[in-house]
Amino acid sequence: MNQHVTRTIKEKFPxxxxxxxxxxxxxxxxxxxxxxxxxxxxxxxxxxxxxLMDLTAVDYPGREERFEMVYHFFSLSANLRLRLKAxxxxxxxxxxxxxxxxxxxxxxxxxxxxxxGIKFEGHPDLRRILMYDTFEGHPLRRDYPLDxxxxxxxxxx
Amino acid sequence: MGxxxxxxxxxxxxxxxxxxxxxxxxxxxQYPFVTACxxxxxxxxxxxxxxIARFGAEFPRFSPRQADVLFVVGTVNExxxxxxxxxxxxxxxxxxxxxxxxxxxSGGFYDNYAVVQGIDKIIPVDIYIPGCxxxxxxxxxxxxxxxxxxxxxxxxxxKYR
Numbered sequence: 058m059n060q061h062v063t064r065t066i067k068e069k070f071p072x073x074x075x076x077x078x079x080x081x082x083x084x085x086x087x088x089x090x091x092x093x094x095x096x097x098x099x100x101x102x103x104x105x106x107x108x109l110m111d112l113t114a115v116d117y118p119g120r121e122e123r124f125e126m127v128y129h130f131f132s133l134s135a136n137l138r139l140r141l142k143a144x145x146x147x148x149x150x151x152x153x154x155x156x157x158x159x160x161x162x163x164x165x166x167x168x169x170x171x172x173x174g175i176k177f178e179g180h181p182d183l184r185r186i187l188m189y190d191t192f193e194g195h196p197l198r199r200d201y202p203l204d205x206x207x208x209x210x211x212x213x214x
Numbered sequence: 215m216g217x218x219x220x221x222x223x224x225x226x227x228x229x230x231x232x233x234x235x236x237x238x239x240x241x242x243x244q245y246p247f248v249t250a251c252x253x254x255x256x257x258x259x260x261x262x263x264x265x266i267a268r269f270g271a272e273f274p275r276f277s278p279r280q281a282d283v284l285f286v287v288g289t290v291n292e293x294x295x296x297x298x299x300x301x302x303x304x305x306x307x308x309x310x311x312x313x314x315x316x317x318x319x320s321g322g323f324y325d326n327y328a329v330v331q332g333i334d335k336i337i338p339v340d341i342y343i344p345g346c347x348x349x350x351x352x353x354x355x356x357x358x359x360x361x362x363x364x365x366x367x368x369x370x371x372x373k374y375r
Contacts, residue, residue, distance in 0.1 A: 187293075196328070
């Protein structure tokens with residue numbers, strides 16, 4: 058389908074692309090996290106991926122770099138889709154914010170911060186969006202206890 | 215009381231409780247606290263097929279201060295819990311609470327970090343309606359059960375809550 062996009066990115070950023078694969082026409086490119094802004098900027102301005110459809114994260118506890126950011130781009134003009142992945146690890150996982158390029162990334166990144174505790178450098182207002190402010194921890198991390206409850210009001214029983 | 219035998223059928227005697235409860239149970243003003251898909255089903259209870267107006271409870275008040283019955287319809291999560299508590303606290307006595315559907319009753323299948331596992335952890339509940347979502351008949355059944363409950367109360371009762 059759009060192997061040429063993957064190829065173009067690989068040729069443009071050979072030092073940043075660590076992996077790429079395709080499944081039934083859906084292309085995925087894995088990059089190093091320090092290159093995110095540069096690659097995403099090139100996708101938008103160079104390859105016509107105007108639309109950041111979705112942005113989320115996955116927790117892989119066994120991996121050396123525990124989290125993986127996942128970005129879904131769509132080109133309205135070329136009708137192409139591309140998935141970009143970037144591993145994020147360490148005690149204090151940080152990655153660049155995409156809000157300078159797509160202001161729509163704002164709430165997505167707040168959600169990822171809320172659920173996974175990944176911080177976004179350059180985000181204008183990084184705070185919880187779904188859970189309440191007094192909530193402790195990040196519930197979609199795999200080590201968040203399944204039955205842990207944090208009542209906001211004291212329960213009657 | 216037998217007074218009728220003396221005075222004929224020109225009047226009848228009753229208890230204040232019976233008169234007051236009769237008035238209360240046929241004129242519920244409800245506050246619909248609707249948060250989820252149960253709300254769509256709840257609407258059908260109002261519509262002509264099931265017609266909750268037959269039970270005198272068709273009139274929703276969107277101010278809790280004017281409502282008698284709080285219908286909690288749908289999932290209540292921890293973030294929302296203070297809002298529900300506040301709505302309940304704003305209602306005047308006497309007041310009753312109906313928990314509509316399994317999510318409000320027990321959290322339903324949302325057994326997770328975000329959802330209150332039953333609104334009775336936050337506020338007292340009079341009637342629980344099971345179902346995901348409940349059938350309109352179940353709602354009418356609950357309403358009749360609530361009417362029974364109301365008819366057994368006394369105006370002198372200290373609120374038992």
